[in-house]
Amino acid sequence: MAIAAWRLAQRWCPSFPVVQLHMNRAAMTASQKDFENAMNQVKLLKKDPGNEVKLKLYALYKQATEGPCNMPKPGVFDLINKAKWDAWNTLGSLPKETARQNYVDLVSSLSSSLESSSQVEPGTDRKSTGYETLMVTSEGGITKITLNRPAKKNAINVEMYHEIMRALKAASKDDSSITVLTGNGDYYSSGNDLTNFTDIPPGGVEEKAKNSAILLREFVGCFIDFPKPLIAVVNGPAVGISVTILGLFDVVYASDRATFHTPFSHLGQSPEGCSSYTFLKIMGPAKATEMLVFGKKLTAGEACAQGLVTAVFPDSTFQKEVWTRLKAFAKLPPNAMRISKEVIRNREKEKLHAVNAEECSVLQERWLSDECMNAVVNFLSRKSKL
Numbered sequence: 034m035a036i037a038a039w040r041l042a043q044r045w046c047p048s049f050p051v052v053q054l055h056m057n058r059a060a061m062t063a064s065q066k067d068f069e070n071a072m073n074q075v076k077l078l079k080k081d082p083g084n085e086v087k088l089k090l091y092a093l094y095k096q097a098t099e100g101p102c103n104m105p106k107p108g109v110f111d112l113i114n115k116a117k118w119d120a121w122n123t124l125g126s127l128p129k130e131t132a133r134q135n136y137v138d139l140v141s142s143l144s145s146s147l148e149s150s151s152q153v154e155p156g157t158d159r160k161s162t163g164y165e166t167l168m169v170t171s172e173g174g175i176t177k178i179t180l181n182r183p184a185k186k187n188a189i190n191v192e193m194y195h196e197i198m199r200a201l202k203a204a205s206k207d208d209s210s211i212t213v214l215t216g217n218g219d220y221y222s223s224g225n226d227l228t229n230f231t232d233i234p235p236g237g238v239e240e241k242a243k244n245s246a247i248l249l250r251e252f253v254g255c256f257i258d259f260p261k262p263l264i265a266v267v268n269g270p271a272v273g274i275s276v277t278i279l280g281l282f283d284v285v286y287a288s289d290r291a292t293f294h295t296p297f298s299h300l301g302q303s304p305e306g307c308s309s310y311t312f313l314k315i316m317g318p319a320k321a322t323e324m325l326v327f328g329k330k331l332t333a334g335e336a337c338a339q340g341l342v343t344a345v346f347p348d349s350t351f352q353k354e355v356w357t358r359l360k361a362f363a364k365l366p367p368n369a370m371r372i373s374k375e376v377i378r379n380r381e382k383e384k385l386h387a388v389n390a391e392e393c394s395v396l397q398e399r400w401l402s403d404e405c406m407n408a409v410v411n412f413l414s415r416k417s418k419l
């Protein structure tokens with residue numbers, strides 16, 4: 034979120050605007066002019082430079098305008114004023130001119146590093162290229178990852194698994210506050226692309242199953258470890274792994290057209306995405322068993338009643354209502370959201386990684402079973418659909 038310097042400066046130095054106005058203009062030198070420009074530049078910073086830098090700016094500003102620290106030392110419990118006093122006092126007898134120069138240098142380094150970061154003006158849609166199966170955009174603090182194989186109902190092929198991991202890793206490091214996963218077209222996702230089973234390497238199906246278990250474990254691990262609020266915008270039916278990983282999202286919004294289907298037994302497979310743990314916690318063992326063992330397909334309303342979905346919206350107003358909410362979330366302080374997520378999720382992480390490892394190892398065996406092979410062959414020979 035953009036931070037206006039007057040807000041920044043006022044917080045750290047309440048007398049900032051007054052001091053600025055009463056500067057001795059007659060004594061203006063080139064470096065005084067640079068100093069004033071730098072103060073203006075601070076106002077244009079689009080990204081909060083962090084408390085440490087703000088303290089440095091405050092201290093250098095005070096030193097440049099008032100000389101060595103002349104405030105009484107605040108009490109130990111007056112944390113903010115104590116931090117400011119410490120920062121200023123540390124500058125000792127640094128000459129005003131040097132402080133001014135240091136302030137200008139610091140602002141200049143901030144401007145180049147923060148401006149060249151991937152900060153996006155509200156309304157500017159920054160589109161990431163280099164994805165074959167996804168559309169990834171960043172706008173107004175929201176990174177949006179769209180599954181983009183609508184002709185295949187957004188089935189997740191091996192390339193898409195890798196690209197989703199890449200997009201999540203990039204989103205975890207970019208300057209967005211929240212990340213959204215959604216689907217293009219009428220489906221959210223039809224789950225694992227069943228043609229993934231057809232590309233058998235020279236090492237045979239055992240090697241394929243082993244590599245797939247490694248891929249799946251890494252894929253689910255990215256969701257377990259994702260540090261920012263992660264929101265699913267479920268625009269239509271969701272199947273298989275696209276449903277199970279919802280238990281690792283922070284919020285799930287669904288259109289009333291969406292359905293939630295995990296037909297693992299029908300496919301000779303077993304639950305993944307940590308659903309053998311998260312679904313039990315979310316909806317209790319009986320409802321989780323109906324879904325994960327008996328393949329009961331839930332409507333959006335049912336999924337909401339069972340806690341898997343946060344809120345359901347009529348399809349006609351789905352996008353409008355959801356994006357209004359998301360835009361408001363994206364304006365909240367990003368660090369607070371990230372830390373709150375950490376507090377909520379961290380104690381479960383180790384458990385989730387253990388569950389993930391166990392589910393992948395069970396699936397590795399399942400993929401080699403006749404039950405699974407027959408189900409895949411039936412789908413691929415168009416003998417069966419869900």
Ligand SMILES: CCCCCCCCCCC/C=C/C(=O)SCCNC(=O)CCNC(=O)[C@H](O)C(C)(C)COP(=O)(O)OP(=O)(O)OC[C@H]1O[C@@H](n2cnc3c(N)ncnc32)[C@H](O)[C@@H]1OP(=O)(O)O
Nearest residue numbers: 185186188223224225226227229242245273274400418419
């Ligand atoms: C050794 C093992 C290696 C495997 C690698 C594993 C990696 C990790 C695996 C993680 C485990 C995940 C498990 C799951 O996700 S289980 C769920 C799997 N999904 C399905 O079973 C859905 C299958 N699809 C369907 O039943 C129907 O397509 C569907 C009901 C979704 C839609 O039906 P509809 O009639 O509306 O549309 P079409 O069937 O005509 O579909 C349009 C085209 O899309 C293709 N399609 C759709 N879904 C898939 C899919 N999951 N896999 C592959 N292809 C899919 C469909 O074939 C159509 O294509 P064409 O137009 O070319 O015919």
